[in-house]
Amino acid sequence: MALDTSFLLIGKLAAKANTTKDTVRHYDQLGLLRSRKRQAGSRLYTEFHPECVERIELIKSAQAIGFTLTEIRDSLNDYYDGQLDIDLQLLLTQQKLAQVKKQQANINVMVELLTERIEVLERMRADSDYKPNVDVCKRKTPADL
Structure with missing residues (x-):
C-alpha cells in the first residue's frame, strides 16, 4: 500500500x-x-x-x-x-452581534467614567482646595447606570 x-x-x-x-x-x-x-x-x-x-x-x-x-x-x-444549518447560523450570528453590542455599550460607559475620573483628578492636582463630591469618587460600573 x-x-x-x-x-x-x-x-x-x-x-x-x-x-x-x-x-x-x-x-x-x-x-x-x-x-x-x-x-x-x-x-x-x-x-x-x-x-x-x-x-x-x-x-x-x-x-x-x-x-x-x-x-x-x-x-x-x-x-x-x-x-x-443556515437558519441556525444566522440565529447564532445575530446573538453574537447582540452580545458584542452589549459589550461595546459597557465599554463606552467605562470610557465615560474613566474620563470623568481623570477630569476630577486633574482638577484636584491643579487646585489643592478642590474637594470633589464623594459620589464622584465612588466606584461605578456600567451596570450602575
Missing part, C-alpha cells in the same frame, strides 16, 4: 497555516481539525488532512469576530460535512 503524502505533519501544517504547533495541537484536541495517527517504527505521528489549512483560517476568522472555539467547533464540522 502506498503512503498517502497529501496528509501533513504538524510542523508543515503549522507553517502553511501561519500558526504554532501548540495551536494546532490545541485545535486538534478540541475536535476542530481532522487528523489521523500513523505508526512509524516506535513513533506515533499525527497527520492532518490538507483541508486543515483552510479550517485554521476559518477558525481564526471566527475568533476575530468573537466566537469561542467551542462555538466554532460544531459549525465548522457541520460545514465540512455538508450539513450546515
Whole structure:
C-alpha cells in the first residue's frame, strides 16, 4: 500500500497555516481539525488532512469576530460535512452581534467614567482646595447606570 503524502505533519501544517504547533495541537484536541495517527517504527505521528489549512483560517476568522472555539467547533464540522444549518447560523450570528453590542455599550460607559475620573483628578492636582463630591469618587460600573 502506498503512503498517502497529501496528509501533513504538524510542523508543515503549522507553517502553511501561519500558526504554532501548540495551536494546532490545541485545535486538534478540541475536535476542530481532522487528523489521523500513523505508526512509524516506535513513533506515533499525527497527520492532518490538507483541508486543515483552510479550517485554521476559518477558525481564526471566527475568533476575530468573537466566537469561542467551542462555538466554532460544531459549525465548522457541520460545514465540512455538508450539513450546515443556515437558519441556525444566522440565529447564532445575530446573538453574537447582540452580545458584542452589549459589550461595546459597557465599554463606552467605562470610557465615560474613566474620563470623568481623570477630569476630577486633574482638577484636584491643579487646585489643592478642590474637594470633589464623594459620589464622584465612588466606584461605578456600567451596570450602575
